[in-house]
Amino acid sequence: MSPSERELPLFPLERVVLFPGASLPLKIFEERYRVMIGLCQVTDQLFGVLLIRSGHEVGAPAVPERVGCTARMIRVERVPDGRMNILTVGEQRFRLLSAPRLTAEGYLVGDVRLLEDETAAEVPAALVSQVTAEFEKYQAAVLSRTRRLAPLPPPAVPSDPLRLSYHVAAGLHVHPRECQQLLEVSDVAERLEQELRLLRRENRPAPKTIGPFSPN
Numbered sequence: 001m002s003p004s005e006r007e008l009p010l011f012p013l014e015r016v017v018l019f020p021g022a023s024l025p026l027k028i029f030e031e032r033y034r035v036m037i038g039l040c041q042v043t044d045q046l047f048g049v050l051l052i053r054s055g056h057e058v059g060a061p062a063v064p065e066r067v068g069c070t071a072r073m074i075r076v077e078r079v080p081d082g083r084m085n086i087l088t089v090g091e092q093r094f095r096l097l098s099a100p101r102l103t104a105e106g107y108l109v110g111d112v113r114l115l116e117d118e119t120a121a122e123v124p125a126a127l128v129s130q131v132t133a134e135f136e137k138y139q140a141a142v143l144s145r146t147r148r149l150a151p152l153p154p155p156a157v158p159s160d161p162l163r164l165s166y167h168v169a170a171g172l173h174v175h176p177r178e179c180q181q182l183l184e185v186s187d188v189a190e191r192l193e194q195e196l197r198l199l200r201r202e203n204r205p206a207p208k209t210i211g212p213f214s215p216n
Helices: 031-041 125-145 161-171 176-184 188-203
Strands: 005-013 023-028 046-054 067-078 084-096 108-114
Touching: 005 031, 005 067, 023 031, 031 046, 031 067, 031 084, 046 084, 046 176, 067 176, 125 161, 125 188, 161 176, 161 188, 176 188
Parallel strands: 005 046
Antiparallel strands: 005 108, 023 084, 046 067, 067 084, 084 108
């Protein structure tokens, strides 16, 4: 394998798309994943997170998408009953090179190629400004709906185009398939353009309705 290729244990999730730089807490209760996490602790602390294409998180192995993100464990808390609470952070996108394999312990492993993003040097400044403005508007609307759940102000929006693209992607509350599309894009400007379209859609005022109507 080349330096950009390696084998990774895989953790498929039903509704989560992990992006580089984003944190992801996980509760580990299935024996197969307790074994997997234990092995990761004695190696390089890395495993791959992938959105499930078909199947479920619990039970029979699911079929994952081809593009995911590596997750580095930064904290592992063991509960007396054997479960684990772990905190991870996304590091780098990857693509499966072939169908994943099932280990004897019941979790998936795959041969992957780590993916690099195309240079952000030529991203138009106007695009960065537009995405930043729309995302700040979007954040304000989300906070107004969840004020009691999020008492702290959101982190500052990055000015670097690459970091901005991942920051926005991780902060969007849209369908997981739309997040998956953003993860699969390698061109930073294209990712920002897709995010701008999503943000403008999400920021659009809800259509006015008529009513209420009499039941008669």
